[in-house]
Structures are given as structure tokens and as C-alpha cells.
Amino acid sequence: MIGSHMLIVAVIVVFVIAFVITILLLNDNTKKIIDTNSKLVKNQKELLEQSKLHENESAKRINELEERLKRNTSSEVTLLQEQTRPYREHIELTADMSDGELMTWLDQEMDRTHLFTDSNLTLKTMANTLGLTQRRLGALFKSNSKYASLGQYLNEKRLLYACQLLREKPNWTIEAVGTEAGFGSRRTFQMEMKRQLGITPLQYRQGGDGESNQETLTQESD
Numbered sequence: 314m315i316g317s318h319m320l321i322v323a324v325i326v327v328f329v330i331a332f333v334i335t336i337l338l339l340n341d342n343t344k345k346i347i348d349t350n351s352k353l354v355k356n357q358k359e360l361l362e363q364s365k366l367h368e369n370e371s372a373k374r375i376n377e378l379e380e381r382l383k384r385n386t387s388s389e390v391t392l393l394q395e396q397t398r399p400y401r402e403h404i405e406l407t408a409d410m411s412d413g414e415l416m417t418w419l420d421q422e423m424d425r426t427h428l429f430t431d432s433n434l435t436l437k438t439m440a441n442t443l444g445l446t447q448r449r450l451g452a453l454f455k456s457n458s459k460y461a462s463l464g465q466y467l468n469e470k471r472l473l474y475a476c477q478l479l480r481e482k483p484n485w486t487i488e489a490v491g492t493e494a495g496f497g498s499r500r501t502f503q504m505e506m507k508r509q510l511g512i513t514p515l516q517y518r519q520g521g522d523g524e525s526n527q528e529t530l531t532q533e534s535d
Contacts, residue, residue: 412457416453427474432495472506475494478494502514
């Protein structure tokens with residue numbers, strides 16, 4: 314009997330010990346799970362705070378970019394207004410001019426700017442530079458009885474300027490004078506001078522009778 318009681322007691326003790334160990338293990342696992350969950354909650358809070366911080370920074374950055382865009386747009390508008398002011402002023406200035414008055418004004422502007430020295434000058438470029446509409450400038454030459462075309466007008470301006478250079482720049486070559494005056498080549502320069510003054514550039518420089526012809530040409534252009 315004593316042996317049976319001892320066996321029962323031993324079984325109970327073993328059961329109790331196993332139960333206690335199980336409880337301890339469960340508590341340990343539970344603690345680990347709680348710690349893990351706590352860390353997750355903490356990480357989530359940190360991520361949320363970082364997300365809010367990034368949102369605030371992004372919003373701030375967007376506001377800065379919007380303000381910069383507004384400033385740039387305003388500056389560009391102001392710059393555009395300044396750049397187009399001469400054009401608008403010229404349109405207003407020349408709007409009520411007669412063809413004769415406009416031609417006089419055009420001569421003065423061409424002599425002031427030497428725009429004719431551009432050998433590739435076109436009606437469009439000339440109009441844009443002088444602040445005129447292409448239509449108005451084209452109509453001016455169509456109605457003008459002196460010049461058959463814009464090209465004839467430009468060549469006359471170039472030739473008069475070339476004569477000035479031949480007198481004032483004796484060390485310049487004939488080709489350099491022609492290029493500076495706006496002629497595309499030396500040959501074009503020579504042909505135009507021969508056609509209008511009856512002598513070559515070299516003859517003019519050497520004191521030919523072209524100066525009297527130039528005076529006539531100058532008087533006709535005035």
C-alpha cells in the first residue's frame with residue numbers, strides 16, 4: 314500500500330512540476346509577444362510621425378515652389394514687357410505717319426543702326442528690328458516710286474556707306490569694305506558700284522570721278 318501511495322504522490326508531483334513549467338513557458342512566450350507588439354506599436358508611431366514630418370516638408374516645399382513660380386512668372390512678364398516696349402512704341406509712333414514721313418523716319422533709323430550691313434537682312438527681320446509690322450513695311454516699298462524693291466533700297470544704303478569707308482579706311486581691302494557695308498561678296502560690291510556710280514571701288518579710292526556721281530546718288534536718296 315505504501316508503495317502505491319508513493320507512486321501516486323510521485324505522479325502528482327511530476328504533473329505539478331510539468332504544469333508549473335508549462336505555465337512559466339507560457340508566461341515567457343506571452344511576455345515576448347507583448348514586447349514584440351510593444352516594439353511594433355512604437356515603430357508604427359515613429360513611422361507615423363516621420364510620415365507627418367515628410368508631409369509637412371513636402372507641403373512646405375510645394376508652397377515654396379509655387380511662390381517661386383509666381384515670382385518667376387511675374388519677372389518673365391515684366392521682362393517681356395520691357396523687351397517689347399520699343400516695338401510697341403514704334404508701332405504707336407509710326408501708326409499715323411504718311412508714307413513719305415515713314416520713309417524719312419526709316420532712313421534715319423537705318424543710318425543710325427546700320428541695319429543694312431546685315432547681308433542676310435530680310436523684310437521680316439527688318440520689320441521686327443525697327444518695330445514695324447511686316448505688312449506696313451512691305452506696303453511702303455510697294456507704294457514707293459523711287460525703289461523697285463527692298464533690295465534696291467538696301468544696296469543704295471550699302472553703297473553710300475561703302476563709299477564712306479573707302480574714304481575713311483584707306484588701309485582696308487576692297488573686300489573688307491564690301492563685307493562691312495553689307496555686300497555678300499566682293500563681286501557683288503563691285504558690280505553694284507559700277508552700276509550706280511560707273512566706276513569700281515578701287516577707282517573710287519584712287520580718286521576717280523565717282524565722287525560726283527556719289528553726290529548725285531546722295532542727293533537722290535535724301
